[in-house]
Amino acid sequence: MEPKAKSKVLDFDLFKRLMTFVVPYKRTFIFVLAAAVLLSGFSTLSPYLLKVTIDDYITLRDYDGMLTLIMLMGLALILEVVFQFMFIFYANWLGQHVILDLRNTLYKHMLEFKMAYFDTSAVGRLVTRVVSDIETISGIFSQGLFMIIADLLKMLVVMIVMCSVSWELSAIVFAVLPLVLFATRKFQKAMKHAFDEVRSQVANLNSFVQERISGMRIVQLFGREKIEADSFRQINNKHRKAWLRTVWYNSIFFPIAELSTSITIGMLVWFGGLNVIAGSSGMTLGIIFLFIQLSQMLFRPLRQIADKFNTIQMGMVAVRRVMALLDTDETIEDNGTLQDVSLSGAVSFDEVHFSYKSEEPVLRGVSFTMEPGETVAVVGPTGAGKSTLINILSRFYEIDAGTVSLDGVPIQKYERAWMRKQVGVVLQDVFLFADSIYNNITLWDRSISEEDVIAAAKKIGVHGFISSLPDGYNFNVKERGGMLSTGQRQLIAFLRAYMIKPKILVLDEATSSIDTHAEQLIQKATKEITKGKTSLVIAHRLATVHQADKIIVLEKGMIVEVGTHKELLQKENGHYKNLYEVQFLSPVKAL
Numbered sequence: 001m002e003p004k005a006k007s008k009v010l011d012f013d014l015f016k017r018l019m020t021f022v023v024p025y026k027r028t029f030i031f032v033l034a035a036a037v038l039l040s041g042f043s044t045l046s047p048y049l050l051k052v053t054i055d056d057y058i059t060l061r062d063y064d065g066m067l068t069l070i071m072l073m074g075l076a077l078i079l080e081v082v083f084q085f086m087f088i089f090y091a092n093w094l095g096q097h098v099i100l101d102l103r104n105t106l107y108k109h110m111l112e113f114k115m116a117y118f119d120t121s122a123v124g125r126l127v128t129r130v131v132s133d134i135e136t137i138s139g140i141f142s143q144g145l146f147m148i149i150a151d152l153l154k155m156l157v158v159m160i161v162m163c164s165v166s167w168e169l170s171a172i173v174f175a176v177l178p179l180v181l182f183a184t185r186k187f188q189k190a191m192k193h194a195f196d197e198v199r200s201q202v203a204n205l206n207s208f209v210q211e212r213i214s215g216m217r218i219v220q221l222f223g224r225e226k227i228e229a230d231s232f233r234q235i236n237n238k239h240r241k242a243w244l245r246t247v248w249y250n251s252i253f254f255p256i257a258e259l260s261t262s263i264t265i266g267m268l269v270w271f272g273g274l275n276v277i278a279g280s281s282g283m284t285l286g287i288i289f290l291f292i293q294l295s296q297m298l299f300r301p302l303r304q305i306a307d308k309f310n311t312i313q314m315g316m317v318a319v320r321r322v323m324a325l326l327d328t329d330e331t332i333e334d335n336g337t338l339q340d341v342s343l344s345g346a347v348s349f350d351e352v353h354f355s356y357k358s359e360e361p362v363l364r365g366v367s368f369t370m371e372p373g374e375t376v377a378v379v380g381p382t383g384a385g386k387s388t389l390i391n392i393l394s395r396f397y398e399i400d401a402g403t404v405s406l407d408g409v410p411i412q413k414y415e416r417a418w419m420r421k422q423v424g425v426v427l428q429d430v431f432l433f434a435d436s437i438y439n440n441i442t443l444w445d446r447s448i449s450e451e452d453v454i455a456a457a458k459k460i461g462v463h464g465f466i467s468s469l470p471d472g473y474n475f476n477v478k479e480r481g482g483m484l485s486t487g488q489r490q491l492i493a494f495l496r497a498y499m500i501k502p503k504i505l506v507l508d509e510a511t512s513s514i515d516t517h518a519e520q521l522i523q524k525a526t527k528e529i530t531k532g533k534t535s536l537v538i539a540h541r542l543a544t545v546h547q548a549d550k551i552i553v554l555e556k557g558m559i560v561e562v563g564t565h566k567e568l569l570q571k572e573n574g575h576y577k578n579l580y581e582v583q584f585l586s587p588v589k590a591l
Contacts, residue, residue, distance in 0.1 A: 348369045
């Protein structure tokens with residue numbers, strides 16, 4: 001769920017949390033602040049030097065003095081440009097380093113989430129958090145915070161200079177200032193709510209597009225192109241309306257600010273000009289020129305501050321979403337300390353109860369053992385809980401009750417990452433990354449050479465098919481392995497599991513949708529990689545479990561039968577026998 005937006009224009013608690021990521025770069029942060037201070041001074045110095053030049057040298061026709069002042073103005077301008085460059089560069093440098101660390105922290109945190117979180121979270125929304133939202137946060141430093149500080153300092157210096165030169169003209173400027181401040185405040189509040197809506201609609205767009213592109217095959221198979229286009233049009237329209245609301249507020253605010261500036265300049269020229277014509281000793285042409293420039297320098301930052309405040313507000317909305325994800329406690333506790341121990345491969349489930357959702361049990365008191373080197377097959381109808389055993393043994397989910405043990409030790413006592421390396425898993429739905437076959441097998445573990453992979457591939461009988469592909473082991477399988485068939489993807493998964501040399505193998509067998517040749521290769525690979533290893537085979541076709549040492553029949557989350565293939569077939573009206581007859585004898589009877 002989206003975190004609710006707070007009514008505060010700036011959430012200082014969130015801001016303090018964000019600033020913790022600045023601590024490693026505090027020297028750069030201080031340097032940027034110092035550059036902002038110097039920049040405010042140099043930007044105000046040039047108009048004042050112009051005033052001195054007009055009053056003390058141009059009016060008195062002092063060419064040498066005028067030339068000296070012009071050179072000083074040139075020097076002030078050069079220094080202003082230098083500090084402007086350093087200010088902009090290092091403010092952006094700091095922003096990029098902060099979001100680098102923040103993105104790494106967020107991604108590392110998400111890697112620890114349990115599978116239940118990903119089951120209920122939209123992928124597009126998570127992508128928005130890691131990519132788009134964090135990129136928006138960089139604007140707080142590059143275009144928001146430091147720019148506002150620099151503008152506020154510049155305004156402070158301008159106001160001090162104004163008051164020291166002419167309180168009458170300062171009063172004219174300050175009389176208009178409250179109107180601009182009031183409009184700026186209203187603008188900031190309105191834009192805060194508008195940007196909340198914009199970010200929400202961006203997340204909705206990302207989520208919708210990602211999901212539909214991933215499921216494009218289903219969209220086209222069922223002829224839903226027009227329906228999905230209409231749905232997208234509606235979501236896109238909401239996004240447009242959210243952005244147009246921000247445009248509307250900008251369209252109101254900036255003309256008001258510009259009008260206020262023009263009115264102020266007109267009043268300065270009118271009042272100052274009358275005093276010059278009247279011969280007032282406290283008013284000169286240089287002062288009028290100075291106040292015209294200073295009034296623009298005072299009002300322009302106000303307009304920019306409003307714009308930069310929008311950047312901060314968009315960034316803070318993104319910070320709130322990112323921090324909410326960082327605060328999400330969806331990790332499986334990893335308090336285990338056992339690792340680098342010698343496992344024999346014994347597995348035990350003792351009265352295991354599990355449910356994905358409360359009050360909807362999937363496993364109901366499941367108990368069985370697997371001796372070292374034993375092959376155990378699990379069969380049963382769809383929804384019986386077969387694949388859930390894989391999730392539990394891999395510690396993707398925590399059980400509700402009972403104990404799962406390896407070599408008599410509860411799996412919670414093993415260090416989680418190490419324990420998972422002892423369990424090689426081949427899933428029914430094989431996921432491959434858009435990369436080479438070699439990288440999909442090693443998962444970028446550079447300690448595994450290509451020669452090692454080739455030797456293992458030859459051993460389990462898949463080297464021939466890989467070698468037949470263009471570029472062989474360097475063949476890019478594209479997104480989700482789309483360049484390979486279902487059987488080929490599964491063979492890659494077998495080799496990937498084999499390379500980690502696990503003590504326990506879990507095979508979620510899926511041979512129902514592949515050709516005979518691929519099935520023969522898979523059966524050969526299965527026979528090879530299960531040698532001497534404790535193996536749990538989730539069987540969908542009973543023809544593949546004849547040689548299992550033990551067959552477990554699951555139904556409605558409970559074990560209803562255990563035995564060998566021959567033993568189970570001898571049971572009258574047995575569950576396994578009924579499943580076997582449905583798969584092998586029913587077609588014959590139909591003939």
